[in-house]
Amino acid sequence: MNVWQLLIESFPRIILPGLAMTVPLTIFAFALALVIAVITAVIVYADVPVLAYIARIYIWMIRGTPLLVQLMVGYYGPSAFGIKPNGFVVAVIVFAINEGAYCAETIRGCMEGVSKGQLEAGYCVGLSYPKIMIHVILPQAFRAAFPALFNSMISMVKDTSLASNITVTEMFLATRQIAGRTYQFLPLYLEVAFIYLMFSTILELIQRRGEKRLGRYDRDVAGS
Amino acid sequence: MTETLLEVKNLHKTFDHAEVLKGVSLSVMPGEVVAIVGPSGAGKTTLLRCLNMLERADAGELVFDGEHYDPAGFGRREASKLHKKTGFVFQDYNLFANKTAMENVTLGLTSGRGMNRHKAEEIAAEMLRKVGMEEKSDRFPLHLSGGQQQRVAIARALAADPKIIYFDEPTSALDPELTGEVLEVIRKLKDSGITxxxxxxxxxxxxxxxxxxxxxxxxxIIEEGNTREFFADPKNERTRAFIGMNVDGTEKEEQ
Known part of the structure; x- marks a missing residue:
């Protein structure tokens, strides 16, 4: 079997785990990460007693330890209590917790960047603090954070290859298995690199569209 | 009805060892238009911000519309109660950047006061008409000139029918050619009798x-009084110096 034939035959066997594992893992984990990030960012921004302290410890610990180690702890931790965890579920949770810490800082930074006057104006028209967060501060912060958040998401697509270490048969593990049988390491790794690139490119296109839509209020209207 | 609308007593405020307000007391009757002037650093803006609880005073008493407030120790709920009765126009407009002109006016009505959307938009349209901005109601602040933004900000402050509107140097951030349109709007408000x-x-x-x-x-406060007397016959030496320094030039060309 020549190399080209191998690449063509292996393509579906790599991209299928990609569609079945890598993509859902990224989507679920990132969605959950955003929820964690917004809650954490608001808690730190508003300096909620006790909770802000806990949030800072969470960010500190997650950013200060390797993702691979976090995955291992997440996978083998439950075993200590006699629970055999599902690798995919652990991966979603660990990726979400990890990404949540980074995105929380991204969002909080952008919230700090929204001028204090916006908050004061909100008070003056009779809005409560939570309403100002929801209608004024968070939408503006989210707009500013959008490129950085997509950056994180694209990063995560590739980081999901680490989940192969906890039995999740995603694209990279599938590739490794084929390479192990055929000894065609370089062509197959280049092939999987190409597939990661495809996924990332799709995200970049979505990012560009999203930015255009969100840009209504802080870009000049075309032609005006 | 001649009950005092606003009464503040002995307001003190210190920023980093600088005493910005040294026991200011004043009162305002409904329908009055009170202008506060003075050199930079006199504490004018701080006074206004303390009166509207955007700034915490160190000490003082505040009675607004017959209710007592604590300008030094208020919490969010107390401030919110006051904010439902006042309007505030900022030097740098502070329109909500992610909202259109129309939404800037309706947001406080719908989300702050629970008014239904349709009614809020009706009121907002009327307010925007008052300030001559009805045709730009779907524009975002970034696409409006400073003068236009400030007019929308005035419409926003007017929308909830406040008992008083505070203006904090409403034209200081504007290019000279844009101040006129804003001052004209405020002049018109005076005729409608709002405090x-x-x-x-x-x-x-x-x-x-x-x-x-x-x-x-x-x-x-060095001097206060009826506007005509204030300008015609200022009692205090410093007032006289301030007026002389700031009005002389413009006075002649206006008459």
């Missing part, structure tokens, strides 16, 4: 629009 308190550097405008003048310097 206003205006911190301004535009002395000739203050004379034109106010019923009473307050002159502040170094954290204290």
């Amino acid at each position: 206003m308190m205006i911190v301004t550097h535009e002395l000739s405008f203050a004379r034109d629009v106010s019923t009473r003048m307050i002159f502040m310097e170094e954290g204290s």
Whole structure:
């Protein structure tokens, strides 16, 4: 079997785990990460007693330890209590917790960047603090954070290859298995690199569209 | 009804060892238009911000519309109660950047006061008409000039039918050619009888629009009085110097 034939035959066997594992893992984990990030960012921004302290410890610990180690702890931790965890579920949770810490800082930074006057104006028209967060501060912060958040998401697509270490048969593990049988390491790794690139490119296109839509209020209207 | 609308007593405020307000007391009757003037650093803006609980004073008493507030120790709920009765126009407009002109006016009505959307938009349209901005109601602040933004900000402050509107140097951030349209809007408001308190550097405008003048310097009220007398016959030497320095030029060309 020549190399080209191998690449063509292996393509579906790599991209299928990609569609079945890598993509859902990224989507679920990132969605959950955003929820964690917004809650954490608001808690730190508003300096909620006790909770802000806990949030800072969470960010500190997650950013200060390797993702691979976090995955291992997440996978083998439950075993200590006699629970055999599902690798995919652990991966979603660990990726979400990890990404949540980074995105929380991204969002909080952008919230700090929204001028204090916006908050004061909100008070003056009779809005409560939570309403100002929801209608004024968070939408503006989210707009500013959008490129950085997509950056994180694209990063995560590739980081999901680490989940192969906890039995999740995603694209990279599938590739490794084929390479192990055929000894065609370089062509197959280049092939999987190409597939990661495809996924990332799709995200970049979505990012560009999203930015255009969100840009209504802080870009000049075309032609005006 | 001649009950005092606003009464503040002995307001003190210190920022990093600088005493900005040294026991300011004043009262405002409904329908009055009070202009506060004075040199930079006199404490005018701080006074206005303390009156509307955007700034915590160190000490003092505040009675607004018959209710007591604690300008030094208020919490969010107390401030919110006051904010439902007042309007505030900022020097740098502070329109919500992610909302259109229309949404800027409706947001406080719908989300702050639970008014239904349809009613809020009706009111907002009327307010925007009042300030001459009805045709730009779907524009975002970034696509409006400073003067237009400030007019929308005035519409926003008016929308909830406040008992008083505070203006904090409403034209100081504007290019000279844009101040006129904003001052004109405020002038028109005066005719509608709404109570206003205006911190301004535009002395000739203050004379034109106010019923009473307050002159502040170094954290204290130096002189206050009926606008006509204030300009015709200032009692205090420093007031006289301030008026002389700031009005002389413009006075001649206006008459």
